[in-house]
Amino acid sequence: MSEVRLTVEQRTEFGKGAARRTRRAGKVPAVLYGHGSDPKHLSLPAVEFARAIRENGHNAVLTLDVAGSNSELALTKTITTHSIKGYIEHVDLLLVKRGEKVTVNVPVVLAGTAGPGTLVTHEVTELPVEAEALHIPEQIELSIEGAEIGTQITAAQVELPKGVVLAADEDLLIVNITEAPSEAEMAPEAVEGEAAEASEEG
Incomplete structure (x- = not known):
């Protein structure tokens, strides 16, 4: 920086x-x-x-x-x-x-595209880290390229730049990848929404 x-x-x-x-x-x-x-x-x-x-x-x-x-x-x-x-x-x-270490929250940016049929939930968008004041990373990039259903990425799995140390619980969930809902599963919600709108109009 x-x-x-x-x-x-x-x-x-x-x-x-x-x-x-x-x-x-x-x-x-x-x-x-x-x-x-x-x-x-x-x-x-x-x-x-x-x-x-x-x-x-x-x-x-x-x-x-x-x-x-x-x-x-x-x-x-x-x-x-x-x-x-x-x-x-x-x-x-x-x-x-100069040379002093500070604890700050650094944005976590997702890169790549998860596997087909997945739903990506970005649970934590900023990660607490400790770094030298003049060497704070602007952001931390986390690849989800090809990640499959059931993938969970915790703070311990995030690759940090040299000299940067994790200041959060290692088990902190950063990304959760689940199965995307099908059109059939989404349909009842859409029907319910339309019914509610019709009820309000009536």
Whole structure:
């Protein structure tokens, strides 16, 4: 994962009104904490931060250039977005050091096509792993190519990149492959749905 550099400012105003003013100025309110240090209240450039997350994922490691102080390395911990409008309301950042190991959730992406007549259920879409802060994988690819009915893939069977360690129960079920329902099996559900619709209309 590439390192992203952002120029940020320290915030001296707090509260909802101050946060709204920060966002109107094209910035995102953020708090940087960790390693026993006092939390730092920052404002991040909204467009640049959104681009960093879009291109590097939610586990993006940021180099923060704070005016009047040394640069800090930070891991994006929590992003709060507006439930309706979708813009970023607030960000929690975790202070990290080079070489330090952190535990994060990494997306699991399925690759390939399972065997004929199968139904693939992706039980877990993110896997907790431990990795060096600057070597967090953007995603973990899991092949289901040709997988047959009855196949179950657990966390222990997922091949992790070098230096990355599983931080979840080895028996955690990631993918479950079962027999796909036939048209005949699906038909009663369709008939029931049509009957319910007719009943509502009547």
